[in-house]
Amino acid sequence: MKQFMSRDFLLDSPIAQTLFSAAESMPVFDWHCHLSPKEIYENKQPENIAELWLTGDHYKWRAMRSFGIDEKYITGDADGYEKFMAWAKVMPYLIGNPLYHWTHLELRRYFDIDETLCERTADQIWKRANAKIAEGGFRPRELIVGSNVRCLFTTDDPADSLEYHRLIAQDRSFTCKVLPAFRPDKALNVELPSFLPWLAQFEKTVGEKIKSFAGLKAALKDRISFFDQMGCRASDQAFSYMPFAPADDIELELIFSKVLFKSPLTELEADKYRTSVMLFLASKYAEKGWAMEIHMGAMRNNNTRMLNKLGPDSGFDSIGDDQIALRLSRFLDSLAAEKQLPKTILFTLNPKDNYVLGSMLGNFQSPETAGKIQFGSAWWFNDNIDGMREQMKALANLGCIGKFIGMVTDSRSFLSYPRHEYFRRILCGLLGGWVEDGLYPDDFETLEKIVRDISYNNAVDYFKPKV
DSSP states (O other): OOOTTOTTTTOOSHHHHHHHHHHTTSOEEEOSOOOOHHHHHHOOOOSOHHHHHHTTOHHHHHHHHHHTOOGGGTTSSOOHHHHHHHHHHHGGGOTTOHHHHHHHHHHHHHHOOOSOOSHHHHHHHHHHHHHHHHHSOOSHHHHHHHTTEEEEEOOBOTTOOOHHHHHHHHOTTOOSEEEOOBOOHHHHOTTSTTHHHHHHHHHHHHTSOOOSHHHHHHHHHHHHHHHHHTTOOEEEEEESSOOOOOOOHHHHHHHHHHHHTTOOOOHHHHHHHHHHHHHHHHHHHHHHTOEEEEEEOEEOOOOHHHHHHHOSSSSOOEEOOOOOHHHHHHHHHHHHHTTOOOEEEEEESSGGGHHHHHHHGGGSOBTTBTTOEEEOOOOGGGOSHHHHHHHHHHHHHHSOGGGOOOOOOOOSOTTOTHHHHHHHHHHHHHHHHHHHTTSSOOOHHHHHHHHHIIIIIHHHHHHOOOO
16 A cells, blocks of 8 residues: 655656656746736735635635535635635545645645545644744745745736736846736627626726727737737637627628627627627737637536625536537638638537647647647646546657646645646656557657746747747
């Protein structure tokens, strides 16, 4: 029987262990996360481990609900100690869940605590962790630097002033580069009640009324230029399904007029709008040399009662099952035909589409950028041992895994960086297994380069951040 989370955790062969020794010390480039630039700038001291662990973490919230924990101890008004004790009560029952591994990696890496968390140990771990926090080193910037993060991309709305990015950049003592990523979801979701309030905020940012579809595109173009000046190297778009319904300028102006006059749109009209905006944005990303991230397959806000009570991003999303291949292909092809296809990273939340995306990559590669079209790392509900292995196996079977740009945290937590270690262990275990099985030679010079590149170097070469 193997020891729980030993030095060789997830490294099932001597070859995997050797490869991990090459990967573990590599820096972190977290090119997709949801950390708050405001919190990074303000750099406040956390009060306790519950604040660091449980605030905003809908992964944990879902697990607690599944166990039967009352909402008071999840998003409600219970104090930090009560919420921590509720989380500890759940922990022993999360066998097979990555949350169990992440929790104990974080306890070890940040708090030097080897004990497993449960009701019996919770009070002592609470005291030890909070004593460690009181000693210092747990402010956001300290956690980022201490986790060996060299660069991270936040996700920022086109209407954002990026004032905190500017302020962070002025602090030369902070060694990690915090760069914005352009996230135009609110500009794309034209059919939602939130669109017109967003448009009003966007008008304040750009300093003019937007009365036409052409005016909206011009304003978005200006914001892309502003983001680029602020160091932006990536955009991020999320879709439940990939829209592709081309329309001419006259029809698009009519659709936009309906929106301004608060007339409801048909699903097709909304898709025509989204398609045109995306084609326009993608062409501008290509001009700037940005990468375009497309996240597909999330079915969001399934529980209306809880959405009305808690709002979005509170743990009530799941995997959708749309057929993505045809519309995605037509979208990418329409850009490639005009030589306007940017570097593109395709994410799927539904693992049934791993081979769809893995094979789609090869249709649109180009020699100006190695691995120009990327298969994004296992995401959200796939961010686990099986999900990561299956995503990488699909990529290896169908493409060139040696140019893979690797892991992202996709997290709002400053304690989430051991997930990169988790990924690297899984990567090294997978490659080591292939060597053990005689599927690849024991060429350690090449293998160690591959794991270092996937861990960090490929992302730096791909995004080319202006640092």
